[in-house]
Amino acid sequence: MTARKSFFFGENDHKLFAIHFQGTPQKPVAVLCQPYGDEAVKTRRVFLNIAKEWASKGIDVLLFDYFGTGNSLGEFEELRWSGMIEDIRNAIEKACSLTKKHNVIVAGLRLGATAAAIVAEIDKRIESLVLWHPIIEGLPYLQKALRSNIATQMAIHQKVNTNITQLINNIQKGMLVDINGFELTKNFFNEVSKVNLVNMTSHYKKKCTIVEIAPHPNAKISLEYKDLKNIYIKNGAHCDLYLAIEKNFWTDLKIYYQKASDMLNKTESALWI
């Protein structure tokens, strides 16, 4: 059985909730970066099981909630993209001080992976970076997320009163726009819509594992992930790219998704640093 401690850390008005799963002294420490909004809720069980699995292999794991999400302090509309990046940096700091280890694995899913990659550009302690289905470009990701607002309008009014362009205009006017119960703000929208991971990757030179997730065994790796891999290699990193056969477990599914076994199998080599 894995030993664990749950606690809050950080400044008084910026306390973050975390669970530390205890590993063994010889192994590295890992920080898990959850995705954005309701994707984090849908994937919580998978993240918990990743943490337990890695801890059973001796790796210390810190699973934390960004400010304004999960059990951390703050309201969701206070969440900033720059804040997510700062929170990951603080979580790495906390993980290192708790475990007295300085070789760090940072792993993230979707927008959490993108944020992890940005942190890896500036934090020299990261020896292994794991990107599960990272968001490469922020704007298309947000536009797609806004479609759920359209679906909600359809469900309530049986018609679309505000289309995607109008929703974006509303965001720019400072209005909050709902995405499955989580409110997208102007600040977050503007920061994330500028993100392009391929263009923002230049300094990280260590181990990187990119895992694309696809539900069908005959799926092929996307060009955008091949481009990202090539950028990492060009920058001097050791980068592997894999395809994992999993359902898109951050979306609404008919099954209760508890483990992403193939995704973890494809990540195995990232743990050996």
Add this chain to the structure above:
Amino acid sequence: MDMIRINEEAVFLQLGPNILQGIYHVPEKKCDKKIGILFCNAGLTYNIGVARLYVRMARSLSARGFHVLRFDPKGTGDSDGSFEKTLINDLFNNIENGLFVNDTLAMFDHFLKISPIKSIIIVGFCGGGVTAILTASHRFDKTSGVFTAGIPIWDRETYDQHLDKIMPKDLAKKYRDTYLKKILDVEAWKRFLTAKTDFKLLFKVLTFRTGSKKQYDSKDFLRGEVPGVNNKLAVSFCRIADKRIPVLFVYGTNDKAQSFFEEYFLSTFLNPKGPYKDSYQYEIIENGDHNFCLPDAQDKVMKVILDWTQRF
């Protein structure tokens, strides 16, 4: 908006091979009511609730002097355990039949041990509300109230197989009106022709029987003889109502569960002239969805719980 201070701590309970995890919100001493509020997990959204509603509610209730505990039963959220490969519909069916009751009872007793509270109000949304009522029926002496929101009162297996027979009249009419409005809608026909329409629901609405249904009373529920309804839930409600434990039912007007509640509970054994008329309150939230996912509905349901708990 209450000023949020951080006085929250993780709570662990070893139950067999599994550790259950929760978050305990401790109120300030100067406003301590010595009453606990236990939030029941609805299943998929773990201890934070839909769109973090449980977190917001717990912090506001704690600021008003309540000790609050949110937790995850086995196999959910941050707790140990797992389920066999499970369809979400089956998980919901199991929750509505009491899957989380033993864990909730254990956490209920643990809450009384680790805090200075004397009694507990149990809160739950959707399936969490069913768990709340089932749990309260095992802990009369220490339960001071039950708050439920959007609870499904149907028997899920019957619901899936015989919706055409058990669908409430007003819901059938609502669906039929919606389909009729779409007859001239090009987009709707596109969805129909590309098989994106919910054909199962469409068929059941079209074959819905409009004849009068048998009226049931509380004895029928107690005998488990009401088809399409979660009789276990009805029986548990009657038990806690007999003990004069106040129960609040909250529904949003955009929740089909509301129609079922009104047709099967409110118009039968909960009717205003019946034996349980003083045992419950019923609140409707205009434009509220099933999960109270939308911000406006969240604010309204938050106000309802804060107002209702003032009595304690």
